[in-house]
Amino acid sequence: MALTAAWLALALLQVRDEAWFTDVTERALPAVTVQCGAVEKDWILAVNGGGVGIADLDGDGHLDLVVVDCGDVEAYRRGEPGPAPRVFLNRGDGTFRPGEGAWVVEPAKAPTFGAGLALGDLDGDGFDDLVVLGLGPDRVFHNDGGKGFSELAPLPESNGWSTSAALLDYDRDGRLDLAVTGYLMPELDEARRRSASWKGHAVMSGPEGLVPVHDRLYRGNGDGMFVDVSVTAKFRPDVAGYGLGVTSLDYDRDGWTDLYVANDSTPNHLWRNRGDGTFEEVGFRLGVSHDASGREQAGMGIAVDDQAGMLFVTNFSGETNALYARTASGRTFRERSARAGLAGPSLTRLGWGTGFGDLDLDGDQDLFVLNGHVYPEADRAGTDTTYAQHAQLFVRDGEVFREQRLVAGPPRVSRTGALGDLDGDGDLDLVATEVNGPVRVLRNDAPRAEGAAWLRVRPVGAGARSRAHGARVVLRRGADVWERDLRSAGGFQASVPLEAHFGFAAVADAPLTLEVTWPGGGVTRVRNIAPNRVLDVAPPSPTEAPK
Numbered sequence: 001m002a003l004t005a006a007w008l009a010l011a012l013l014q015v016r017d018e019a020w021f022t023d024v025t026e027r028a029l030p031a032v033t034v035q036c037g038a039v040e041k042d043w044i045l046a047v048n049g050g051g052v053g054i055a056d057l058d059g060d061g062h063l064d065l066v067v068v069d070c071g072d073v074e075a076y077r078r079g080e081p082g083p084a085p086r087v088f089l090n091r092g093d094g095t096f097r098p099g100e101g102a103w104v105v106e107p108a109k110a111p112t113f114g115a116g117l118a119l120g121d122l123d124g125d126g127f128d129d130l131v132v133l134g135l136g137p138d139r140v141f142h143n144d145g146g147k148g149f150s151e152l153a154p155l156p157e158s159n160g161w162s163t164s165a166a167l168l169d170y171d172r173d174g175r176l177d178l179a180v181t182g183y184l185m186p187e188l189d190e191a192r193r194r195s196a197s198w199k200g201h202a203v204m205s206g207p208e209g210l211v212p213v214h215d216r217l218y219r220g221n222g223d224g225m226f227v228d229v230s231v232t233a234k235f236r237p238d239v240a241g242y243g244l245g246v247t248s249l250d251y252d253r254d255g256w257t258d259l260y261v262a263n264d265s266t267p268n269h270l271w272r273n274r275g276d277g278t279f280e281e282v283g284f285r286l287g288v289s290h291d292a293s294g295r296e297q298a299g300m301g302i303a304v305d306d307q308a309g310m311l312f313v314t315n316f317s318g319e320t321n322a323l324y325a326r327t328a329s330g331r332t333f334r335e336r337s338a339r340a341g342l343a344g345p346s347l348t349r350l351g352w353g354t355g356f357g358d359l360d361l362d363g364d365q366d367l368f369v370l371n372g373h374v375y376p377e378a379d380r381a382g383t384d385t386t387y388a389q390h391a392q393l394f395v396r397d398g399e400v401f402r403e404q405r406l407v408a409g410p411p412r413v414s415r416t417g418a419l420g421d422l423d424g425d426g427d428l429d430l431v432a433t434e435v436n437g438p439v440r441v442l443r444n445d446a447p448r449a450e451g452a453a454w455l456r457v458r459p460v461g462a463g464a465r466s467r468a469h470g471a472r473v474v475l476r477r478g479a480d481v482w483e484r485d486l487r488s489a490g491g492f493q494a495s496v497p498l499e500a501h502f503g504f505a506a507v508a509d510a511p512l513t514l515e516v517t518w519p520g521g522g523v524t525r526v527r528n529i530a531p532n533r534v535l536d537v538a539p540p541s542p543t544e545a546p547k
Contacts, residue, residue, distance in 0.1 A: 020393055020446040021407040028095045028441040036070035036435045042193050043073050044206035045186045047374045049415030049435045051116035053495030055128040059146040062090035063420045063497055067439055068114040068132055077188050082112035085132050094423030102148020112136035116493030118165040120176050121465035122224045129224060133162035142224050152224045160213035166489035168248040168257045168469050171277055172520045175222035176466050179259050181243030182213030201377040207264050212240040234278040241266035245302040245492040257470040262299030262313050288324045292335040301354040301492030305365045307483040314351025314369055317385045321346040341400045348385045353417035353492050357428045361452040361503030364396035370432055372413035388413050407442055418494040426454035453506035453531035458499045461538035470519040473500040477512050506531050
């Protein structure tokens, strides 16, 4: 869609110029880059970028990082192993040092090309383990008591191109299960090199015309090992999509965790958990598979606002990002990106990583979007877009969003991102990756209203982090109610902290009360909570999960 210069100028004027984040990469995480093929992008394999995850790996109370590199396409074609994931431990002040000793992971023995990851406590010992995805075997690593990683058996049937993952407990047995999105089988012979055309330019081919890979569902054994139950759980559509993003959610509030998948150039999937060990695909019926005109889009990343009942999906340039809002009946969704002010600003951008979070601690969920094109040829005349693109920040203002500058500096070819309080000051910082560029640490310096307060809620204790995925966390103060669901799926090739973060205005003599409803049964209540703190919660004594 061609956009006039006047329209673009108006859109730029509407962006509030004050940046809310400060790039502190040089101090916090210097000289850490992600390689993803060559600069020319002859193959689709070199386009999607690597992964990033945030979790407290060593149990010291500070959030650490895991970075997944893609690798070199020519090395993969020669059958060489790809680079290993890298661990960076938090010094306690939001700066990071490379993990040493057992934190140094060996490269895979088989050829691999990295993509996303998942972090979660697979065996209930209180420490988050690691699953690394990509083209080739998907690798699983056990966290040895916060001292390092040791490798377990790879995921079964995992030699296709896996992109993103979501940990969940779909059968409520207290053991973590895993959903993995499959993308496609890339053509890497010389005949397919740059064999497609886009706006008159020769570009790499795909995804259309390439073979899609089915998504997979694994049931966890509780020891870091998994069984592929995709077929028996009916997590298998008749036609595979080009899967890129995935998240867990309970959209119908029935206590069973559902799954949402963003597909590239094919309809998105919403998988309803039937509660009997099987799933039903209901995306089209509920209105979250296409855009408002009924067209398929090229979906990448996903963000969820549980309280508002909203699903946000980033899409290709020339398409608008999608905001699916729950209707008044609560049974279906409507695409509302234009009404919310999110459609127009996305038309010239190609969105990837995204997430909701209360970035200015005012009680409302804001939204970030990382952008960057897939074709370097986007910088040529007549494309109506560019290769490098500015990231976007959208601040909630009632039922609409207004665009705020996210960070100062030049546009970038960004990919995935994850929010977390890296420096312990109570607000959410951002880690963002680029294609063939740095992993950037962006410190949250958003203006806070006078008296703004915060609360971070995290599950602790034996088995708590396994049981917490899908838990509903509700914070109350008088008539004010804030609600979050616990998840670690970051929407696109990312893993976020398994925490609930709240912002609100502090009010004297107005006590805070917290209620955590655990998916396997039981409720934890905490009263008279002081703000501006990290609150650890544990589930009730284990009981037989209701079926």
